[in-house]
Amino acid sequence: MDWRQLWDIVSTPDNVPIVALIPLLIFYCYLAWKQAKANDELVSELEADPVLAKTHHRKTWPFRPGWQKEVHVWPFLLRVEFLAAIIVTIILMVWSLTLNAPMEEPANPNLTMNPAKAPWYFLGLQEMLVYFDPWIAGVVMPTLIIIGLMVIPYIDTNPMGSGYYTWKQRKFAIGTFLFGFIVLWVSMIIIGTFIRGPGWQWFWPGQTWDHNRLIYEVNRDLPDLFGITSNWAKGIFGAVVVGGYFAVGGFLLHALFRRFNPKDYRRMSLLQYSVMQVFMLTMIGLPIKMLLRLALNIKYVWITPWFNV
Amino acid sequence: MPIEDENGKNGNQTGLMEKVKSGIQEDLQSLKTDIPAKAKEQIEGLKDPTKTQVFTSIFRHKHDDTPRNRALGVLSNVFLHLHPAKINRDAVRYSYTWGMGGITFYLFIVLTFTGVLLMFYYHPSKVQAFRDVLYLEHDVPFGRILRNMHRWAAHLMVIAVWLHMFRVFLTGSYKKPREFNWNVGVILLVLTLLLSFTGYLLPDDQLGFWAVTVGTNMARATPGLGHEGPFGHQLGMTPYNDVRFGLLGGSIVDANALLRSYIWHCIGIPIVASIFMIVHFWRVRKDGGISGPAPVMLTAEADKARR
Ligand code: HEM
Numbered sequence: 001m002d003w004r005q006l007w008d009i010v011s012t013p014d015n016v017p018i019v020a021l022i023p024l025l026i027f028y029c030y031l032a033w034k035q036a037k038a039n040d041e042l043v044s045e046l047e048a049d050p051v052l053a054k055t056h057h058r059k060t061w062p063f064r065p066g067w068q069k070e071v072h073v074w075p076f077l078l079r080v081e082f083l084a085a086i087i088v089t090i091i092l093m094v095w096s097l098t099l100n101a102p103m104e105e106p107a108n109p110n111l112t113m114n115p116a117k118a119p120w121y122f123l124g125l126q127e128m129l130v131y132f133d134p135w136i137a138g139v140v141m142p143t144l145i146i147i148g149l150m151v152i153p154y155i156d157t158n159p160m161g162s163g164y165y166t167w168k169q170r171k172f173a174i175g176t177f178l179f180g181f182i183v184l185w186v187s188m189i190i191i192g193t194f195i196r197g198p199g200w201q202w203f204w205p206g207q208t209w210d211h212n213r214l215i216y217e218v219n220r221d222l223p224d225l226f227g228i229t230s231n232w233a234k235g236i237f238g239a240v241v242v243g244g245y246f247a248v249g250g251f252l253l254h255a256l257f258r259r260f261n262p263k264d265y266r267r268m269s270l271l272q273y274s275v276m277q278v279f280m281l282t283m284i285g286l287p288i289k290m291l292l293r294l295a296l297n298i299k300y301v302w303i304t305p306w307f308n309v
Numbered sequence: 310m311p312i313e314d315e316n317g318k319n320g321n322q323t324g325l326m327e328k329v330k331s332g333i334q335e336d337l338q339s340l341k342t343d344i345p346a347k348a349k350e351q352i353e354g355l356k357d358p359t360k361t362q363v364f365t366s367i368f369r370h371k372h373d374d375t376p377r378n379r380a381l382g383v384l385s386n387v388f389l390h391l392h393p394a395k396i397n398r399d400a401v402r403y404s405y406t407w408g409m410g411g412i413t414f415y416l417f418i419v420l421t422f423t424g425v426l427l428m429f430y431y432h433p434s435k436v437q438a439f440r441d442v443l444y445l446e447h448d449v450p451f452g453r454i455l456r457n458m459h460r461w462a463a464h465l466m467v468i469a470v471w472l473h474m475f476r477v478f479l480t481g482s483y484k485k486p487r488e489f490n491w492n493v494g495v496i497l498l499v500l501t502l503l504l505s506f507t508g509y510l511l512p513d514d515q516l517g518f519w520a521v522t523v524g525t526n527m528a529r530a531t532p533g534l535g536h537e538g539p540f541g542h543q544l545g546m547t548p549y550n551d552v553r554f555g556l557l558g559g560s561i562v563d564a565n566a567l568l569r570s571y572i573w574h575c576i577g578i579p580i581v582a583s584i585f586m587i588v589h590f591w592r593v594r595k596d597g598g599i600s601g602p603a604p605v606m607l608t609a610e611a612d613k614a615r616r
Contacts, residue, residue, distance in 0.1 A: 072379040073395060113519040
């Protein structure tokens with residue numbers, strides 16, 4: 001166990017935000033979960049008791065008849081905002097007094113930094129470079145993330161859970177978002193920051209960064225496993241495999257979705273449903289491709305003269 | 310011919326002298342009586358500055374604690390009138406919004422403030438940039454804390470935007486009628502990341518140089534538009550005319566890239582982001598204010614609610 005190495009990584013000034021991000025995320029997940037649980041319990045209580053449901057104010061916070069429903073922004077909201085601003089300022093001040101912003105040697109194109117890392121918030125994409133070619137990890141994925149986020153309001157047809165925390169009423173939406181945000185985005189960033197060392201190789205926390213370590217990986221392509229050699233055949237084979245993934249995966253997803261999410265399924269238009277399918281399958285495709293790489297050393301599935309997937 | 314009147318010849322001359330004399334006496338008298346009286350009045354007036362003309366010209370209404378004045382305090386202030394006068398009693402709870410949108414905005418203001426101060430000491434040129442940052446750190450009074458604050462606020466802003474988006478998702482606040490504002494938000498998210506990224510290069514050190522090199526190398530692989538991307542070659546892309554060249558103003562990260570970064574970072578993106586923020590806040594109001602905490606909906610009602 002190389003504590004010094006671990007400390008060096010954790011205390012690198014630009015890594016501190018990620019060290020801070022982890023407890024913050026845990027805290028806010030807890031805060032959201034607590035409220036979701038309370039709301040879900042309230043919902044089942046009211047659903048069991050229709051009479052109460054008619055008169056109840058439908059929130060988990062206390063409310064009595066005669067209490068004002070609205071409060072003045074001044075002072076009730078402004079004081080919270082003011083307090084928040086002061087607290088953030090104090091945190092920033094203390095942070096700035098205790099930790100200096102990083103400053104390395106002057107930029108030198110002839111002296112490569114190893115590892116050369118993107119800013120921490122892009123490390124998830126850089127980590128994806130291990131599994132995908134740059135045009136996918138660097139261009140297609142960010143584009144899909146942006147478009148994917150933008151279509152969310154238009155494909156989520158579930159009218160429930162608008163304006164309050166819940167889990168039971170939106171399992172599919174929240175599950176998907178957690179998968180995308182926590183598993184595919186934040187945890188990749190954590191790997192890129194804390195695990196990846198020189199040569200972008202995998203170093204467990206506490207393992208010494210060995211700048212001379214070489215790993216001889218024999219990477220294969222999927223067509224090789226099937227003994228396919230001609231370029232034409234490789235291209236067609238890959239197209240079939242990728243197409244097959246979307247077809248079979250889409251069918252499986254369809255079977256699951258209409259069983260476990262019948263209401264959303266009924267509400268969604270064809271366009272909404274197919275957009276959801278494409279994004280879901282693409283998202284699920286990422287860990288599959290990663291697994292292929294890690295478990296079977298497979299680099300490419302689909303090889304063409306112009307691009308490889 | 311001299312004019313004669315009841316004072317006789319030259320009479321008006323002597324009359325003038327007397328008038329002057331009594332006039333001065335009056336003036337002296339007024340100094341003795343009026344000025345102290347006015348001074349007293351002035352001091353009395355200062356005891357309640359809210360009645361002065363300067364004050365009333367700035368603040369357009371009274372401030373005694375009445376519901377009307379509480380509302381006017383918000384509505385008649387250009388900065389505060391982003392807010393409604395009254396909001397739902399539960400919407401002020403920290404646990405609902407986590408205050409994250411507000412914190413993000415506050416960090417943006419902190420960054421603008423510290424950023425402008427940094428600009429006074431920074432030249433976006435290969436010769437000067439690195440030295441300017443060293444100078445800031447070692448010689449400029451409070452330069453180091455200024456730089457630190459700008460840096461850490463930037464990181465914090467990225468975290469805050471993510472958490473804000475996370476909360477908006479978890480509370481389902483993107484649902485009708487807030488779909489559009491969610492999209493404005495997504496653009497703000499991208500702009501926030503770009504702001505941070507363009508700033509990374511400015512110290513002109515190894516860290517920024519390689520981060521931006523790694524980052525922009527991806528642009529080489531843009532399908533159709535990068536010289537290493539799919540179909541790039543077929544469409545005539547070379548290192549000297551593809552998107553990466555356009556982003557960096559060259560085939561490597563150098564003086565032009567530094568200048569472009571600087572302009573995007575200090576002028577271009579902040580202006581665009583400000584515009585989107587204005588729209589964002591406007592829409593929060595127009596979409597009916599903060600989405601909740603709303604009364605919970607029961608399953609049976611959800612089925613009915615759809616037309
Ligand atoms: C520079 C970045 C941003 C700033 C300064 C900002 C600011 C704000 C503020 C002050 C609010 C009021 C409620 C609150 O504080 O939570 C708000 C609400 C909202 N924001 Fe943002 N935001 C930003 C980015 C985003 C992003 C990335 C998204 C989503 C992708 C988003 C979506 C929304 C939505 C849908 C609302 C309405 C929420 C509701 O009614 O509960 N915003 N934003």
